[in-house]
Amino acid sequence: MTGPGERMTNRRLSTAGDLDSLDFSKLQSLVPLVAQDARTGEVLMLGFADRRALERSLATGQVHFWSRSRGTLWRKGETSGNTLELVSLHSDCDGDAVLARVRPAGPTCHTGERSCFGEGADAPAAALARLDATLASRAADRPAGSYTVKLLDDENLRLKKLGEESAELVSALAKGDAARAVEEAADLVYHLLVALRAEGVDAAGLLKELEKRA
Numbered sequence: 001m002t003g004p005g006e007r008m009t010n011r012r013l014s015t016a017g018d019l020d021s022l023d024f025s026k027l028q029s030l031v032p033l034v035a036q037d038a039r040t041g042e043v044l045m046l047g048f049a050d051r052r053a054l055e056r057s058l059a060t061g062q063v064h065f066w067s068r069s070r071g072t073l074w075r076k077g078e079t080s081g082n083t084l085e086l087v088s089l090h091s092d093c094d095g096d097a098v099l100a101r102v103r104p105a106g107p108t109c110h111t112g113e114r115s116c117f118g119e120g121a122d123a124p125a126a127a128l129a130r131l132d133a134t135l136a137s138r139a140a141d142r143p144a145g146s147y148t149v150k151l152l153d154d155e156n157l158r159l160k161k162l163g164e165e166s167a168e169l170v171s172a173l174a175k176g177d178a179a180r181a182v183e184e185a186a187d188l189v190y191h192l193l194v195a196l197r198a199e200g201v202d203a204a205g206l207l208k209e210l211e212k213r214a
Contacts, residue, residue: 132203
C-alpha cells in the first residue's frame, strides 16, 4: 500500500499479491470498480469490490463484485448470462479505485443497454470498433448478398473501390465541401478496414500503430 502523497508506478494488477497495493480502508473494505470495454473503450458500469471479489476476478477470468445491498459476493452475469470476461485489472494512482478492462457478453446494464451510462459513454473509437466487429462477423458468417463479403472475395474490386473513395474524398476537399468530405471520409474508412481485414489486420492493429506514432 502506498503512503500519503505517494503514487503507484506499476498499476496493473495481475496476481492476488498485487492487491496488497490497494487501499481498502476508505470505503469499508471496498474499492470502486469500473468496467470498461477493452475493445471500444466504452465505460460499461460502476460497481464495488472487496479483496475477495478481485481475487475471484483474477482467478476465474470473470469479473466479480461485492453487492452492498445484498451483502454478498456476485459474478456479473450469473443469472442473466451477460458476463464480463476480464482482460486486465488496473489500479488508479492512489490505489483506491480499480479499472477492469473487459469483453462483455451481451448488454451490461439491467435495462438492456450496452452501458449503464447510456450511449453517451461511447469512447471516440467505439464506432470504429463496432464497425470492425461487424466486418469480422461478415467475414466469419459470410451472409449471402453481403457487400463486405463481395469485397473480401475480390481483391481487384476492393482495391478499385479504395482508390475511388480516395479520389472522391480529394474532390470534396478540393471543392471545400465539408459535409460531403465527411461522408466520403466515412466511405473511405469502411473500405480501408475491409482491405486491411483481407490482409489479416483488424482495427486494433491500426489503432496500435497510430498510438505508436502519437
